[in-house]
Amino acid sequence: FDILTLTRPAAAFAGVRCRDADDQIFIDLAVAHRANLLSTDAQILALRHRLASLGVAVASVWMPMTPTHGLNATRICKQPNGTNN
Numbered sequence: 001f002d003i004l005t006l007t008r009p010a011a012a013f014a015g016v017r018c019r020d021a022d023d024q025i026f027i028d029l030a031v032a033h034r035a036n037l038l039s040t041d042a043q044i045l046a047l048r049h050r051l052a053s054l055g056v057a058v059a060s061v062w063m064p065m066t067p068t069h070g071l072n073a074t075r076i077c078k079q080p081n082g083t084n085n
Contacts, residue, residue: 008033016050019043030056038062 014031018024020043027047030037034055037044048058 014054016047016054018047027051027056 008029010025011028011032013024014028016027016031018027020041023039023041023044026037026039027044029035031051031054037051037056037058038060039045039058040060044058045060051058
């Protein structure tokens with residue numbers, strides 16, 4: 001599993017303070033690297049909107065990202081004749 005990891009130095013404070021100090025490192029890293037943050041922690045989920053303004057998407061369940069960034073891919077991929085590709 002170690003071969004799949006990428007070690008990063010500690011990130012600077014992101015400007016968004018989490019009420020749970022143990023979660024702060026994850027918020028700081030996500031903001032520093034504009035990473036998606038997957039968590040079921042209520043304290044992190046409460047910061048969802050503030051983190052979104054910093055380029056961090058927070059989710060409680062894994063949803064693969066698409067190039068459409070959440071737009072309805074079916075609607076975008078409709079062909080001129082009305083069929084989907």
